[in-house]
Amino acid sequence: MPSPYSLPLHTLRLAGKCALPLIFWFAAGQLARFLLLYGATEVAYGDFQQVRLVAVMTLLTCIILTAMTVTTGMLYSLRGAMWEMRARVDEGEAQERFFRVLDRVAPAFAVLYLAWGFQTEDARDVYQMDMFHHFYDQLDASWFGEDSQVGRGLIDLDWRVSLGAMAVMFGLKWLFAKFVEQGKGGFYGFLAAFSEFAFVFYGLNATVFIADARSEWLEHRNVVAGTQELWAEAQKNVPLWDAVTKFFGDVWPYFLDAIAVPLAWITVAMLVFGSYSDEARTLLKGTRLEKSVDRLEESHDITQKSFDQLTGGFRDRWLPLANSLRMAFRSGAPLFGMMCLCYVTISVTGQYAERGLMTLIGAQEEYAWAFMGPPVTFVRDMIVTVLTMSLLAAAYDIAATRARLNGEPLNDV
Numbered sequence: 001m002p003s004p005y006s007l008p009l010h011t012l013r014l015a016g017k018c019a020l021p022l023i024f025w026f027a028a029g030q031l032a033r034f035l036l037l038y039g040a041t042e043v044a045y046g047d048f049q050q051v052r053l054v055a056v057m058t059l060l061t062c063i064i065l066t067a068m069t070v071t072t073g074m075l076y077s078l079r080g081a082m083w084e085m086r087a088r089v090d091e092g093e094a095q096e097r098f099f100r101v102l103d104r105v106a107p108a109f110a111v112l113y114l115a116w117g118f119q120t121e122d123a124r125d126v127y128q129m130d131m132f133h134h135f136y137d138q139l140d141a142s143w144f145g146e147d148s149q150v151g152r153g154l155i156d157l158d159w160r161v162s163l164g165a166m167a168v169m170f171g172l173k174w175l176f177a178k179f180v181e182q183g184k185g186g187f188y189g190f191l192a193a194f195s196e197f198a199f200v201f202y203g204l205n206a207t208v209f210i211a212d213a214r215s216e217w218l219e220h221r222n223v224v225a226g227t228q229e230l231w232a233e234a235q236k237n238v239p240l241w242d243a244v245t246k247f248f249g250d251v252w253p254y255f256l257d258a259i260a261v262p263l264a265w266i267t268v269a270m271l272v273f274g275s276y277s278d279e280a281r282t283l284l285k286g287t288r289l290e291k292s293v294d295r296l297e298e299s300h301d302i303t304q305k306s307f308d309q310l311t312g313g314f315r316d317r318w319l320p321l322a323n324s325l326r327m328a329f330r331s332g333a334p335l336f337g338m339m340c341l342c343y344v345t346i347s348v349t350g351q352y353a354e355r356g357l358m359t360l361i362g363a364q365e366e367y368a369w370a371f372m373g374p375p376v377t378f379v380r381d382m383i384v385t386v387l388t389m390s391l392l393a394a395a396y397d398i399a400a401t402r403a404r405l406n407g408e409p410l411n412d413v
Helices: 004-017 017-042 051-079 081-090 098-114 119-133 135-143 159-181 188-202 204-218 224-238 239-273 280-284 290-299 301-329 333-362 364-406
Strands: none
Touching: 004 333, 004 364, 017 051, 017 081, 017 119, 051 119, 051 159, 051 239, 051 364, 081 119, 081 364, 098 188, 098 239, 119 135, 119 188, 119 301, 159 188, 159 204, 159 290, 188 204, 239 290, 239 364, 333 364
């Protein structure tokens, strides 16, 4: 039975056996990402401005779908070197095609990606590419006191256009989701993910506009003003309030980066490898609380819908992670701890290695790093991503192998 402490060696084993396809997937993804980023900075300028801004949002959606495809492809390329996958083949289970895996991964990936705010980095890259590529246009406009559209491709969409596009995407999202629920073939899962992302991005400007108008109205309501005063007084008078909030404010980001984010990505890995659940029943299976799920399902439809509305955001964000944690603990807490430790080690080591390499290259003219920096960053990102994907696959492989040897396969969720 494989030991949880063999995770680093198993990670290196998988990375070594599958290095070429992993590097290919990463390089292809970076090329596609650059082309889409460049396209988003070019299409935003010209006539028919609102149509162009819708195109920018569409390209942002494509950037995220590219990240989804590359992540799925890298994990899929590791399947052939994994013990669990070989055991399934020996049992007569046919290997899934890549596009079928991608179609299964897409809807849940979209929910996790949006729930954890990973799209923020993609939007930031679009903004930075726009600012860097049109730097002189922005400089000229600032010099002569003129208005500029540079860096505003994601925020200048008119709220009425935003609301209309949002309504269209909502209809498509509902339609494709129904097709996925009915188990129809084709790329309905992928299309459902596209419409999910597009619904959020197209509707962002309308949502912000309505929220701003609502908050401006609420600020003048007596109840809201009184509540804000009570909250301010509580912060001043409650003992240890500052100490407790400061402690959690300092610790919470580290908890997310070191524990929650690795769990989110291991959830994606479980999607690729065929063991995934976002059901409360799976999380509570075998506990006393499982009966509460039965009572909720037997309750009135209005009660169930109210519960879904109240807990929807929380469930999208945490329930798949809790199920992943439960399945990881089935193979022992040390494996989960080793996975988190290795995940943080890879990330931190990559950052220090990049800094050390730049120091080794030596001081250059400041402008030189504009063209010397990207290759160094590319190599760092490639190594970190390859090792991270191998780590996720290795963690799942050890967990699944240990569960199988104990008579409780992880795919029986």
